[in-house]
Amino acid sequence: MLTNLAERTQTLSGWRRVATCLLLGAISALALPPFHVVPLLVPAFVGLLWLLEGADMVPRRRRLGLWVGFWFGFGHFIVGVHWIAEPLLVDPARTAWLIPFALPGLAAVLALFPALVCGALMLLPARAAPVARVFALASLWMVAEFARGIVFTGFPWNLMGYVWAGAPSMMQVTALVGVLGLGGLTVLAAGMPAILSANGLPLVRRWGLTVAVTIVLPLALWAGGQVRLAGAVETLVPDVRLRLVQANIAQRDKWDQNLRVAHLERHLALSRTPAELAPTHVIWPETAVPFLLANDVLARIRSAAAAPPGGALITGSVRRAFHNDTQQLRNALLVIDAAADVQRVYDKSHLVPFGEYVPLRGVLPIDKIVPGQGDFVAGAGRRLLEIPGLPTVSPLICYEAIFSGRVTPHGERPGWLLNLTNDAWFGTFAGPQQHFAIASTRAVEEGLPMVRAANTGISAVVDPYGRVIARLGIGEQGVLDSGLPAALSSTPFARWGELIPLILAALFLALALALVRNRKSP
Numbered sequence: 039m040l041t042n043l044a045e046r047t048q049t050l051s052g053w054r055r056v057a058t059c060l061l062l063g064a065i066s067a068l069a070l071p072p073f074h075v076v077p078l079l080v081p082a083f084v085g086l087l088w089l090l091e092g093a094d095m096v097p098r099r100r101r102l103g104l105w106v107g108f109w110f111g112f113g114h115f116i117v118g119v120h121w122i123a124e125p126l127l128v129d130p131a132r133t134a135w136l137i138p139f140a141l142p143g144l145a146a147v148l149a150l151f152p153a154l155v156c157g158a159l160m161l162l163p164a165r166a167a168p169v170a171r172v173f174a175l176a177s178l179w180m181v182a183e184f185a186r187g188i189v190f191t192g193f194p195w196n197l198m199g200y201v202w203a204g205a206p207s208m209m210q211v212t213a214l215v216g217v218l219g220l221g222g223l224t225v226l227a228a229g230m231p232a233i234l235s236a237n238g239l240p241l242v243r244r245w246g247l248t249v250a251v252t253i254v255l256p257l258a259l260w261a262g263g264q265v266r267l268a269g270a271v272e273t274l275v276p277d278v279r280l281r282l283v284q285a286n287i288a289q290r291d292k293w294d295q296n297l298r299v300a301h302l303e304r305h306l307a308l309s310r311t312p313a314e315l316a317p318t319h320v321i322w323p324e325t326a327v328p329f330l331l332a333n334d335v336l337a338r339i340r341s342a343a344a345a346p347p348g349g350a351l352i353t354g355s356v357r358r359a360f361h362n363d364t365q366q367l368r369n370a371l372l373v374i375d376a377a378a379d380v381q382r383v384y385d386k387s388h389l390v391p392f393g394e395y396v397p398l399r400g401v402l403p404i405d406k407i408v409p410g411q412g413d414f415v416a417g418a419g420r421r422l423l424e425i426p427g428l429p430t431v432s433p434l435i436c437y438e439a440i441f442s443g444r445v446t447p448h449g450e451r452p453g454w455l456l457n458l459t460n461d462a463w464f465g466t467f468a469g470p471q472q473h474f475a476i477a478s479t480r481a482v483e484e485g486l487p488m489v490r491a492a493n494t495g496i497s498a499v500v501d502p503y504g505r506v507i508a509r510l511g512i513g514e515q516g517v518l519d520s521g522l523p524a525a526l527s528s529t530p531f532a533r534w535g536e537l538i539p540l541i542l543a544a545l546f547l548a549l550a551l552a553l554v555r556n557r558k559s560p
Contacts, residue, residue, distance in 0.1 A: 044235035047085060048092030055089065056109050062086055063113025063152075069201040070118055072471040076201050079228035080252070086110055087171055087232035090156055100160040107156025111149030112142075118196045119144060121469030125393070128289045128463065148193070151182040162554060168233040169247065170553035176226035177546035180218050180539055187441060191391055194440055196472060197221050203475035207263030208256070209504050212482045213529040217442050218539035222546065223259070227252045270503050274521035275429060275453070280489060281317035283308045283344075284497045285326070286515035289462035292493075298328040302340060309344035309351075311517050318427055320344045323491040324354035324369070324436055324458040331372055332357035332380055342378035349427055350375050354435060354458040357383070359415070366415040369394060371433045371458055373425050382425060385417025386435040393463075420447045429453025429525070432486075436460065439477035443535035445484065451532070453525050455480060455488045461512075462494040470496055470512050478504055485526035502526045 050058055066082035068075045086106070093102040123141055126133040155178040162174060179198065187194035198221030202208035212220050230251040234244050285304050291297055305327055309320045322344075329337035332355060345351040350373050357370045369389070373382035391397050395413035422430045432452040434445055439457045446452055457477050461470040474496040481488040482504035490498050495512035501523040508520040531538060 041235045041237070044088045044091075044232075047088040050089070050092065055092075055106070058085065059089065059106055059109035060113035062089075063110040063115075064117045066110075067114045067117035067196070070196050070472065071200060071203055071475040072468055074201065074204060079201065079224065080231055083175070083225060083229040084232040086156075087168070087175065087229055088235070090159060090171070091168070093160065099164065100157055103160035104153045104157040108149045108153035110156070111152030112145050114152070115145040115148040115196075116142065119148070121465050121467065121472075124465035124469060125463045147190070148186070151186050152179075155179055155182045162550070167238070167553045167556075168236040169230075169239075170550040172226060172229045172232060173546045173553070174550035175229055176222045177543040177550065179225045180222035180543040180546075183218055183221055184536060184540065184543075191388070192441060194442065195476065197442075198224050200472070200475055200479065203479060205260075206482075206504050207260045207267060209479060209482050210263035210266045211259050212479060213266075213485060213531055214538065215542055216483055216531045216536060216539050217479050218536060219542050220259075222539065222542060223255065226546070227255050267503060267505075272501065272507075273524040275524050277318065278428060278522045279315050279317045279319075280499070280520055280522055281309065281313075281320045282489070282491045282497045282499075282510070282518040282520070283320065283322050283326075284492060284495060284510045284514060284516055284518065285323075286494050286513060287462070288494075289460070292325075292460075292462070293328050295328075302327045302329065302337065306340070306344055308515070308517050313519050315519070317346055317519060318349040319425070320346065320349070320351050321456070321458070321489065321491045322351065322353035323493045323497070324460040325356055326353050326493070327355070329355070330358055331355040331374065332370065332383065335378075338374060338380070339378040342374050342376055345374055345376040347376055350381065350425060352425070352456070352458075354460075357385075359385075361415075367412060368417060369414050369435055370417075371423075371435060371456075373423065375426075382423045384421065384423055384433040384435075386414075386438065387417040387419045388438045388441065389414055389416050390437060420444070422447060422450055422452050428522070431456050433458070434477075434480075437473070439480055439488075439490075440473070442480070442483060443531070445480050446486075446532075451525075451528060452486065454522060455484065455486050457488060457490040459490065460493040461496070466494075466512050470494070474498065478506070483529065484532045485529040486532075487523040487525065489522070499523070 062082045062085040065078045069079045089106050093099045122144055123137045126137050158178050159174055183197045197217050199217035231248050283305055287301055305322055331338045352373050355370055355372050357368050359366045359368050369386040371384040372380050375381055389395050422432055424430055430452045432446045432455050434457045436459045461473055464470050478500045481500045481502055485502045487502050488500040495510055497518055498509040499507050499520040501507055508518050510518050
C-alpha cells in the first residue's frame with residue numbers, strides 16, 4: 039500500500055503537484071506552537087521526499103525541485119506566520135490594505151529557503167539511495183534555518199525544533215545542539231519513513247532503520263531529557279524578589295494621548311499591589327507607558343514611585359537621543375531608582391524591519407507600522423547591564439530573543455536573561471504563544487533563567503532548564519511575583535553556539551554522500 043501511495047505521489051503533475059505541496063507544507067506548520075500536532079510532520083516530510091523522488095523522472099529535475107520546495111514552504115509559512123496580519127489591523131484605516139501583500143509576500147520570501155533546500159537536494163544523483171536523501175534533507179534544512187537567521191537581517195521564527203517547545207524533556211538537547219540541531223534531528227526522524235516504499239532495500243532493513251530513527255531516536259532524546267531534569271536542583275538567587283507587571287493595555291489604546299496618564303496610573307497601581315514579600319525590583323514591559331521617560335522628568339518622577347526602596351524600576355520606554363546634533367528615537371530599556379534617576383540604559387540593537395524602520399525608505403511607498411514620525415535608530419549592540427541588587431543581566435527587547443546563539447555579548451556570560459516585549463501587536467492566539475515558546479528556548483540553550491515581561495502576555499519566569507515556574511497568560515491583567523532562579527554553568531551550546539549544529543549538519547551531509555558513493559560502487 040505504501041508503495042502504491044508513493045508511486046501516486048511521485049507521478050503527480052501540474053496543479054495537483056502544487057496543491058499537494060501546499061497541503062503538506064500547511065500540515066507541517068500545525069506541528070508548531072500553539073497546535074503542537076507533531077505527528078503531522080511524518081506525512082508532511084515523507085510526502086515532500088516522495089514528490090522530490092518523482093522529480094527525478096522528468097527533465098529539468100532541479101528546477102522542479104526548487105518549485106516543490108517553494109510551494110511546500112509557502113504552505114508552511116502562510117499557516118505558521120498568519121498572525122503577521124494582526125499588527126496591520128491595529129490601525130486598519132492606515133495599514134489594513136497591506137494584508138493581501140504582507141502575508142503572502144512574507145510567506146513567499148521565507149519559502150525561498152525550503153526551495154533552495156529541495157533544489158540542492160536535486161544535486162544528488164537521480165535514483166540516489168532514499169536513506170541518503172533523508173540525511174541530506176535534514177542537513178540542508180539545518181543550514182537553511184541558520185541562513186534564515188541571518189539573511190534580510192534575520193527572521194528565525196518557527197524553526198523546526200520549536201515543535202517540541204512546551205515539552206521540557208525534549209528541549210534539553212538544545213543545551214548541546216541548539217534549536218537548529220533539534221530541528222535537524224526532527225526532520226531526520228519525520229522523513230525516514232519515506233524509505234519504506236523503496237524496493238531497493240530489504241524490507242527488514244527498511245523497517246529497522248525507520249523504527250530506529252523515527253521512534254527510538256525521539257524516545258532517546260526524551261529519556262536523556264528526563265535524566266537531566268531528574269538531576270536538576272532548583273536554587274534561587276538570594277535576596278531577590280521580582281515583580282512583573284502586566285497591565286494588559288490594547289495596542290489601539292496604548293498611544294491614545296487622552297489615556298496616557300491612565301496607562302501610567304494603572305502600571306503604578308499594579309506595582310504597589312500588597313504582597314507577603316515586598317519586591318526588590320519591579321519590571322514593566324517594552325514601551326510600557328506612552329511617555330519618553332528618559333526625557334520627561336515629571337513622568338519619570340511619577341514612574342519612580344514604583345521603584346522599591348533600595349531597588350529599581352526596570353522598564354521599556356521610547357527615548358530621544360542626539361547624535362551629531364541629530365535627534366534619534368530609540369526603543370530602550372531604562373533602570374530607574376526611587377530618586378527618579380536613570381541608572382542604566384540599553385537601546386534595542388536589532389530592530390524589526392517595517393515595524394520600527396523601513397528598509398529602502400524613499401523607494402518603498404509605505405511607512406513603518408509603529409506610530410510616530412521617523413524611524414527608530416538601533417543601539418550599539420548586545421551588552422550586559424549591572425543593576426544594583428541583581429546578577430548581571432543580558433537585556434533583550436521584543437524579538438531580540440528569537441536569535442539563537444546571539445542573546446549575550448560574545449565571550450561574556452550574564453546571570454540571567456530579561457526579555458521586555460509588547461506582544462499586543464501579535465494578537466491573542468498564535469503570535470504571542472509562538473514568541474513565548476521561542477524566547478523560552480534561549481533559557482535551555484544558554485543555561486540561564488529567562489524573565490519575560492509582556493504588556494498583554496505571556497509574562498513569565500523560566501528556569502535554566504526551560505521550565506515555567508510562574509506565568510501570566512494572554513489577556514490577563516495583574517502582577518507576577520517570583521524569585522530569580524540561579525544560572526547553571528555554561529552549556530556546550532553557550533560556549534560554542536551555532537557551530538555545533540553546523541557540525542551536525544556537515545556530518546549528516548557527509549553520511550548522505552557516503553551512501554551515494556556506496557550505491558554507485560557496485
